[in-house]
Amino acid sequence: MGEKVNRIENVEKRLNVCFKDKDLIEIALTHSSYANGRKNIKFNERLEFLGDSVLQLCISEYLFLMYKNKPEGELTKKRALIVCENSLYEIARKWNIGEYIKMSRGEELTGGRERTSILADCVEAIIAAVHVDCGYEKARKFIIDNFKSVIQKAMENKIVLDYKTKLQEIVQKNGDVSIEYVLIKYDGPPHRRRFYTEVCIDKNVLGSGMGYSKKESEQNAAHNALNKLDSKVRDRV
Structure with missing residues (x-):
């Protein structure tokens, strides 16, 4: 129990968020492979589904308000760069979140803690956990605070997908x-x-x-x- 508390506290410090419902962040940090063969273990795919929509909305709103002279087509392209898997992966690495994800031993041995898709999905799940626990306004601030450098790079055409x-x-x-x-x-x-x-x-x-x-x-x-x-x-x- 103490190990779980310390783990969650460390994650909260990295995210600068204090969760009222600690189970939410625990679920956000649980990969589906960890739930295989274990009963009553919730994993982060449902949170990831929600987090993707919250992220898209917050970034869309921010770009709409901050870049009033940019046409819809350009804003759409910039948003795609900001919320792409590579950008989410960079956020996850900044948080060093890979070391805190619960996953199966097999997934870990095959490089799961550094896998782009797993880390990107976890970022979306964390965003959803913040949204559910703290509300939209805090989730929006959390996203903008953490994505500012990514947004700037996207607007300066410095994000490369290939x-x-x-x-x-x-x-x-x-x-x-x-x-x-x-x-x-x-x-x-x-x-x-x-x-x-x-x-x-x-x-x-x-x-x-x-x-x-x-x-x-x-x-x-x-x-x-x-x-x-x-x-x-x-x-x-």
């Missing part, structure tokens, strides 16, 4: 260059294999990345390369 495509667009802007993703090594047990990839531009290594699939490691390598290119541009300013 880092490989973005890297290709940038490096080939002034002519055709070769882009190659090279798998350097992999390690770890079969159920949680880690892949390490380097991205080479005209045979020069520009970035590297690790992931739990080849595709993820390539995206992370491209992301790393984009960050390095961005740093070089800033250094010249």
